[in-house]
Amino acid sequence: MSSQGTLWAVEATGLEKTFGAVHAVAGVSLAIRPGEVVAFLGPNGAGKTTTIDMLLGLAVPTTGSAELFGLEPRRAVDRGLVSAVLQTGGLLKDLSVRETVELTGSLFSHTRGVQECLDRAGIAGIAGRRVNKCSGGQQQRLRFAMALISDPSLIVFDEPTTGMDVTGRRDFWAAIREDAAGGCTVLFATHYLEEAERYADRVILMDTGRIVADGTPGELRAMAAGRMVRATWPGATDADLAAVPAHDGAQRQGDQVAFRALDSDAVARHLLTATSARDLAITSHGLEDAFMALTAGDAGTAREPGRAFSKEGSTR
Numbered sequence: 001m002s003s004q005g006t007l008w009a010v011e012a013t014g015l016e017k018t019f020g021a022v023h024a025v026a027g028v029s030l031a032i033r034p035g036e037v038v039a040f041l042g043p044n045g046a047g048k049t050t051t052i053d054m055l056l057g058l059a060v061p062t063t064g065s066a067e068l069f070g071l072e073p074r075r076a077v078d079r080g081l082v083s084a085v086l087q088t089g090g091l092l093k094d095l096s097v098r099e100t101v102e103l104t105g106s107l108f109s110h111t112r113g114v115q116e117c118l119d120r121a122g123i124a125g126i127a128g129r130r131v132n133k134c135s136g137g138q139q140q141r142l143r144f145a146m147a148l149i150s151d152p153s154l155i156v157f158d159e160p161t162t163g164m165d166v167t168g169r170r171d172f173w174a175a176i177r178e179d180a181a182g183g184c185t186v187l188f189a190t191h192y193l194e195e196a197e198r199y200a201d202r203v204i205l206m207d208t209g210r211i212v213a214d215g216t217p218g219e220l221r222a223m224a225a226g227r228m229v230r231a232t233w234p235g236a237t238d239a240d241l242a243a244v245p246a247h248d249g250a251q252r253q254g255d256q257v258a259f260r261a262l263d264s265d266a267v268a269r270h271l272l273t274a275t276s277a278r279d280l281a282i283t284s285h286g287l288e289d290a291f292m293a294l295t296a297g298d299a300g301t302a303r304e305p306g307r308a309f310s311k312e313g314s315t316r
């Protein structure tokens, strides 16, 4: 409960989790309002899954505590307030899609209609298909339908669209946004910057077990405020780059130079009037740049805007 009496959908205070010498989560405190769609974004090993496990009561915090709708996580789950769609498991291969959702529904006293859940998850057209004939993306949608059946107030997804193609991801998120519009709180962990930027109201950026930024996608971009000024500058030396005024960082690759700057005009003016630089291009940062600036930006992160941070450390 907040000081204003708000009942938070999710409230965590000083969550920490250590596995032997590994400090997987190193002090996470957050509060999520009912109806918010929140992305946990971060590179491999940032602590997203461990945090989610503690929020759901699947892992016991080393220190700190979590509440969902003012209840201990396990009690909130038992009351059907919370559904989780985790990365793997949980499907019986010989059942049909419809039977799977029906079976899940039989576990709860209060449910939504099976047909409604199939419709909302976009799998009504394959309701009779056996689970083992469904693609990975269809199985994820089935997990979403199973999550919907108890009519939860909070749905937690751990990397929900891994393995889906672009269209599958878009349709999946359209279904989730519709649900969120009906008041459901959504929390999801993702490597996909584009997914966080496009579908979340709020992005919580994690790195090495801590929250390093928390805000709307626009606010996160502003945290890494400024612009990039790129130019062709034949023969420029490191000393030439260092002599350019008003920049916050410079890079050189062959004839190509790039400056990060809050006052991009000052950099551009100097390059055009005092040097032989040409072909200037000025661009504003994307969420990708914010991510790079706010986290370690290690080899596991993608360099192209809108691309994924892949498990293998390469772009997808």
Ligand SMILES: Nc1ncnc2c1ncn2[C@@H]1O[C@H](COP(=O)(O)OP(=O)(O)OP(=O)(O)O)[C@@H](O)[C@H]1O
Pocket (backbone or CB within 6 Å): 019, 022, 023, 024, 025, 042, 043, 044, 045, 046, 047, 048, 049, 050, 051, 191
């Ligand atoms: N059961 C465990 N035993 C030991 N170390 C663990 C365990 N679970 C997680 N870790 C470690 O804790 C850190 C955080 O892992 P976690 O899975 O929470 O990160 P993540 O942000 O979800 O990563 P990813 O995006 O790769 O799934 C990692 O260094 C991981 O190796």
